[in-house]
Amino acid sequence: MTESEQLLAQQAAVGPHRIAQAEVARNIRDLPALPTIVLELIRTFDQPDVDVARLAETISHDQALAARTLRVANSSFYGLASKVKTINQAIMVLGFDTVRSLVAAGAIVHALPGGGAHLDLALFWRHSMATAVCARNIARRTRLNQDYAFLSGLLHDIGRLVLATRFPQQYAAAMAWRDQQDAWQVDAEQQVLGIDHQQVGLMLAETWKFPALIQRAIGNHHAPALDDLGDVPSIVHVANAIVHALDLGGEADALVPPVSGEAWASLRLDCEMLRAVFRETGEQYEEACSILSA
Template identity: 45%
Template sequence: MTLLNRDQVVTKLKQLPSLPSAVSELLASFGNEDVDIGEIAHKISRDQGLTARVLRVANSSFYGLQSKVGTINDAVVVLGFRAVRSMVLAVGMNSVLRVDQCPGFDAQAYLRHCVGVGLAARSLAQLTGHNPELAFTGGILHDIGKLVLASNFSAQYAETLAYRKKHDCFMVLAERDVLGMDHAEVGGLLAEAWRFPPALYEAVAEHHAPAASAAGSLADLIHLADAMTHGLGLANSSDEMVMPVDPTAWLRLGLNSEKLTRVLTQVVADMDETCQALNA
């Protein structure tokens, strides 16, 4: 058993490849009223792989457009800058972290779970007065700490995955037992390194401890969306488990069973096509 510490993780994060320039600029655009949307759209368009994946999402049933969009500029005009920013961040960050060297890590199940959380968070945001596009991005990225661990500490994380299976426990508990820190903490370090805006930092770092976050933060929303997605079994994983919902998060969101039923129905309806659009 090899425990990790904060310094080890931070050192590894400094060695990661740089984010695509368009993704970095979009992160920096939060809180900037003078962002040059046209220039950012142009930079996105120069990355053919990123553009293709964003347009697949834009043209999926997720947005329900009456006609197809063929360029990033068209997508910005039809859907708005915030929606396009959400899509670029969703598809542009996870691709930097490669997990093919970690035995036992199911990348497809990871993608499906994160898409489910993104869809659920977006629907919940529409019911609770949060920003739907920011919630979607937070849902897609909430478990990015797992990618950091699987791609940079593959042997230790493989050991963690085996421990979780042997002891039939929640993944976050297996991480703490084997590594001494969990994916939310590691994701928070990545969020700091990549200069996530505060709302996305909360979604990543605090989704397993929403009561410790401020009322009205994205952590409440992602926490509930995470539990809902596990409950629906959308990752198609045989060992999926549902962690208890924090009552503080539930009360602060002010939801009820009728509203949740509508969310669940919409998530299931959009799931497969959104996964296909986001997949490389």
């Protein structure tokens, strides 16, 4: 078979698996809605004045949400000296921003669909949590918002979850092509599906009305735009690559995605900072996974 014939055969093999954006949008609309309190919390991310007492009371009245939040607040991830028994105590000890992102993260994880035959859900969330922890550690050293970084890191790959659960056959074809060609994930998705998990994740983030900063972090986490430099999207981009390089998620044969030189330079991470990020991420990763089971 000539080279041109091989190319035509490849194109014929992937052609039937193309996914239209309208089809993705329709499937996203069919996903369960986020709890009202989570939407309310997300809307406060960009608000300077928030009625903390009222939101704390609202969280407390949702028994499942409050119980999950307290279990995580009392986990070794936060290392509190004494047990927290109420949402108000959690806010006093951890701060409202941390509790807000904690409540939102836990509720979103439980609202999203389970894994499909071609996506190991446990490995997926472990990689996501590792990226969240790494992003928070980078944010602390670059003096950027740690809670934005944590939530963005946790949700950066949600587009993969949508593709794997809503389009299982097409997603399987993309993964098979990725493995056959030893290609990057996003390249395989674009080649086979005509859309990648960044775009799908961005569509979900827009539908759920996430803050613009989190939308950009999800939608650009493999290729930060100019406006993303020196900000949370660049942090998530770098954190994702670090976690793949450290193999914290345990994904078999996962390639380390390339890092944008501009994004890397914009964060101004020196060797000492990087060593600290590597060490802290490795130390905190397993404990942070308690959020997933809370």
